[in-house]
Amino acid sequence: MRVGVGAATPPRVLTIAGSDSGGGAGLQADLRTLFACGVHGMTAVTAVTVQNSLGVSGFTEIPAEVVAAQIEAVATDIGIGATKTGMLASAAIIEAVAGAVDRVDVGPFVVDPVAASMHGHQLLADDALEALRTLLFPRATLVTPNLDEVRLITGIEVRSRADQRKAAEALHAYGSEWVLVKGGHLWDDPECLDVLFDGSEFVEFLGPRYDVENTHGSGDTLASAICSRLVRGESVPEAVRFGKDFVVRSVAASYPLGGGVGPVSPLWRLPDAEG
């Protein structure tokens, strides 16, 4: 008996990201989230990090032409409905990604400008910031920085919700269609506000701030959940609304791992999650 013949091909999303050996963030978090959202996830690996719950102790980059080749291989055969980027490591990899994005159809393009791990380990070379600004942002449907990335990219130190709006305006000037300034790192704010801006209108996404330790991978989970809706043709505000709700529930479902910071978990979305 042949099995699986009757199933339809699900929507397909590509993540261009680094591997986290601890499985908490990076492409592992992306694939987990995409799966939980009913999407077939594909990967263009940019770097292999040596990482656990205590932090990153090093990484090795994948050659830039191999990153581009992975993108083109899946685009020309499987087809890409939407794409997100995570850790890109270097200017050479960013240049290769920009080139590939121009050659093949990658669908709505979400750039999460990952610069450092939550423990402060640098995941992007200093000289790559300019490549992010000039090569990726103008090609992006949506850019999703946290507040540390906002400071590195724009020089703006966000201390309030009003500053989040100013930062969104400054970031939008680099040419993306939309910007989402995430407020998870605005520690004095009793809630977590994410501010979306398209150059004319602000849309605010307000959620709770849970008092939890284990928030590793929250940014990756949010951007992947957003892609899982963009690939189905939703607008950016609709997809962000879904993503915000999804990440809040995933923070609530986070679990301890190792001796450091555990991951947020999209498993709450699966039936029989407790096995």
Ligand SMILES: Nc1ncnc2c1ncn2[C@@H]1O[C@H](COP(=O)(O)OP(=O)(O)OP(=O)(O)O)[C@@H](O)[C@H]1O
């Ligand atoms: N303690 C929390 N409780 C609820 N929501 C949170 C919490 N921390 C972050 N979030 C939400 O998770 C998402 C990611 O936010 P954050 O600003 O922490 O991004 P990030 O720093 O890129 O994440 P990462 O931890 O993956 O590096 C946002 O929607 C944010 O509002």
Ligand SMILES: Cc1ncc(CO)c(N)n1
């Ligand atoms: C590989 C990788 N990507 C992204 C992050 C940021 O969450 C991380 N810690 N590791």
